Amino acid sequence: MTSAPAPLRHQRGLTEQAADAAVDQACRLLRLPTIRTQFAATADAAEREQLTYRDFLAELLMAECEDRQRRRSERRIRAAGFPRQKWLSDFDFDANPHVPPAVVHTLAKCDWIRHGHPLCLIGDSGTGESHLLIALGTEAAMAGFRVKYVLAARLVNELVEAADELVLNKTIARYGRVDLLCIDELGYLELDKRGADLLFQVLTDREETASVAIASNESFGGWTKTFTDPRLCAAIVDRLTYNATIIETGTDSYRLARTRAQQAGVAG
Structure with missing residues (x-):
């Protein structure tokens, strides 16, 4: 002793x-x-x-x-669970003129999180929607907010398992305790009605009280492929767009364009 x-x-x-x-x-x-x-x-x-x-x-x-x-x-x-580091200082605004720098830098001040407002980042793969999601989530964590990042499919699978194990309320409450919930790759996979209903519960639990930020490669009009129930799809879009900042990152992959430019430089 x-x-x-x-x-x-x-x-x-x-x-x-x-x-x-x-x-x-x-x-x-x-x-x-x-x-x-x-x-x-x-x-x-x-x-x-x-x-x-x-x-x-x-x-x-x-x-x-x-x-x-x-x-x-x-x-x-670390607690946010980001899959990789992404910083706003690394985002190439010149390569993607669809993304307004002034709006992004205003978002980095985190007032939208203080007011519990949503953020929607919509654009094709390679246009920077996930980069911005992680980078703005990182800014929020640095500003003192509790942040959680999760893939949409993983979140839905976790909710379904929680419902099967009779701990759904506990799981939803755990997500409800974070100041900013970042949901990536929303719209990549079709969700069955049960999974979509459970996701809707999470969004409803946070409505106008805590922020949700999503990144999707589908425009809102294409979300019926993910949420096959039209009424539920409309309700989810309504939850995510009310008082939201919406940034459309476009359709031209700047990652692909950069790769082509590098290859052309090597060939030259």
């Missing part, structure tokens, strides 16, 4: 080595890992630059706060 660490006692006139050891122990007890690792270097820099005690303390505390915020953002991004 390990013994508890000895209590810290403040002493005047500590040697530099003893002072560093005391700071190290205090940071461990107070769980301040950034101050612990940066203290010595920051103290040396403060001495060289003749900072006041207040400036020195502010430098350390700001570094701890910034690093703690970074770690929290990283945890939220």
Whole structure:
């Protein structure tokens, strides 16, 4: 059985080595890992630059706060379950003139999530709809929102299994706790009536209270191939478009265009 660490006692006139050891122990007890690792270097820099005690303390505390915020953002991004990293800074707006940069950068401020509004990204494969979905979801996680990413087919399968195991309400509640639910590849596969009904329950549970963002390679008019019940299809479209921002990313795959351009450059 390990013994508890000895209590810290403040002493005047500590040697530099003893002072560093005391700071190290205090940071461990107070769980301040950034101050612990940066203290010595920051103290040396403060001495060289003749900072006041207040400036020195502010430098350390700001570094701890910034690093703690970074770690929290990283945890939220991991918890979101994105399949790969995508950033808005990597999106090529010049390659896809259908996507308005001003609208996307406004969305990155996350006001639409604060108001519980939906986002619909509609376009053919390769036009950037999934890139934008993940990138905007990442922005939301970095801003402090709880985010969950899921493929539409996987979500429906999970809901069907939950219904069979009599834990549907628990599963819907779990999805209801996130601030932003990102559903990708909606419209890729036909859903049977039961699966579509269960998905509708999730959307209804979040209506006007928590945001849903979807990416689809089908226009709304083509969703009857996914939701074969016309009335249910109309109700789902209504849920996802009320107060929504809708961005149509077009039909021309810029990934394909970039590949062709690279191949042409090699051939030339």
